[in-house]
Amino acid sequence: MKRIKILLPILALAFFSCDDYLDINSPSPNDLLFENAKPDKLLPAAQVSTYRTQAGTMNQLGNVFMNSWTRNVASFGNGYDRELQLQIDNGFYTGIWDGLFRNLKNFDAIIKYPNPTGKYDMYVAAAKICKAHYMQQIVDLYGDAPYSEAWAGGANTTPAYDDDYAIYQALIAELEDARDLIANADPAVNEDIAPFDTMLGGDMTRWNEFANTIQLRMCIRMSEVTGAKATFRDTKLAAIAAGPFLSDNVTINPGFSLASGDNMNPEFNVFEYNADGTLAQNRTFKTMTGHAYKSLQSYATTNWAVGASKEIVPGSGIDYPNVTDPRSARLFTAAPSNIRRAVTQGSSLVDVGAIGTYPGLPSRFGLGNYNAYGTTHPGITVADYASTDGFVMTYSESCFLQAEAALRYPSLFSGASTWFNAGIQDSMDMKFVAAGAYITTINTKPNFGWTGTDAQKLHAIMYQKWVALMGVNNSIQSYIDYTRTGYPLTPVSTNAVQTRKPYRLIYPVSEYVANSANVPPMSTTEIFTINSKTPFWVPGAPN
Secondary structure (H helix, E strand, O other), X not given: OOOOOOHHHHHHHHHOOOHHHXXXXXXOOOOOOHHHOOHHHHHHHXXXXXXXXXXXXXXXXXXXXXXXXXXXXXXXXXXOHXXXXXXXXXXXXXXXHHHHHHHHHHHHHHHHXXXXXXXXXXXXXXXXXXXXXXXXXHHHHHOOEEOOOOOOHHHOOOOOEEOHHHHHHHHHHHHHHHHHHHXXXXXXOOOOOHHHOOOOOOOHHHHHHHHHHHHHHHHHHOOOOOHHHHHHHHHHHHHHOOOOOOOOOEEEOOOOOOOOHHHXXXXXXXXXXXXXXXXXXXXXXXXXXXXXXXXXXXXXXXXXXXXXXXXXXXXXXXXXXXXXXXOHHHHEEOOOOOOOEEEOOOOOOOOEEOOOOOOOOOOEEOHHHOOOXXXXXXXXXXXXXXXXXXXXXXXHHHHHHHHHHHHHOOOOOOOHHHHHHHHHHHHHHHOOOOOOOHHHHHOOOOOOOOOOOHHHHHHHHHHHXXXXXXXXXXXXXXXXXXXXXXXXXXXXXXXXXXXXXXXXXXXXXXXXXXXXXXXXXXXXXXXXXXXXXXXXXXXXXXX
């Protein structure tokens, strides 16, 4: 896509886009006040700021909760303690709620901006689609949330909470409105958003694909609902069954560079390198889990203890696949000692990996996660990686959504195995590895490839989506899928105080302080059981 070199103004507006951060009593003449910002300034600010939350806080939680990342116990005595122990309270990952809600205000402002002639229709369409993309994730992680009264600023600082299903309905209506605006666009009236669209460069055909794919994800999330909710789901599925869905990754790049930490691709800056070229502490801190290693390597290349069970979860009857995945070495590189090692979540030792000397330094997060450059690209520098695209949604995620849709709803969707294989292949392509015999081999293994019962194929979709989204590719989606399906099988940390991952998160302390009259009370017990506060689409939720 066209790279748009407007990062500094975007970042400046991002910092001054919320009433909490705007000092209207003594404004600098160089600061753009929020109420004076037009859609052309609001759109890039909203896109970049919400993506930072997805790329950092949300991505980390997804990788740790899905047992892909853990701490390097050879170099750090603690870290990820609450995540591994599942000690969750109103201070746990508050950056997700606070970061998304604060920056969704910019999308909402575009939608509400005076537009009597339709000049800003394409901005409104893009804003509605992005709003649906991010607000869905708030609902998926928290259930009920402020929506109809949200983002009113000083006019309403204590917004009421809306029912989570009602929000889903409203978001699908936003997607329908966006597609209608795109379909009826009048170039003679509508302002071109290309110079300010940091995601799709003003390509409204691809915005339409993105809208359809988000709606597909929302309908698939509702796969287990019944009654009137199921009728609604089926109607909205039928409306988009013909697509088109994503034909490529939805990337974002406002002009990422090595100029400063704020200018870098945020994932690369958070998880790999600082702007001065030094290693970010995260690069040394986080490492591959034993579960990820066993999932991605054959038995012959793993230091299994004599007589050790190969089951993923004890008692499940499902063993690790016993296939070396070509993506493994790109996701996690060998430690400086040149032996690939990993750490079982909860262990105090580096205990899983290739045959070799133990303990020792574990693997690092691989630079192969950044798909702009292959392993043979000459002269790759930190600056190259710092400027690479970020991923809002990948094509592989869309493929796996279509595979699940075809598996569950064959009267509306087709080609389940084709979409499944396409998702794996796209993930291989993103990592610049040759699939070789992997797809053929994995498709002989129930629960990991396209063979066996429908339940085994569903597990295979969730497993391959987990691998495809592992690392920098929106891994929070795998955790949300896990709360819906229980797949892919994922062991909890050996030091966890709970027997399973939570069905939802607890509202952040900011809500209990600033919106105490409306925020529902939550207990730790309630997030680990199915009850009226569980997101409505979780199987068995009484909503």
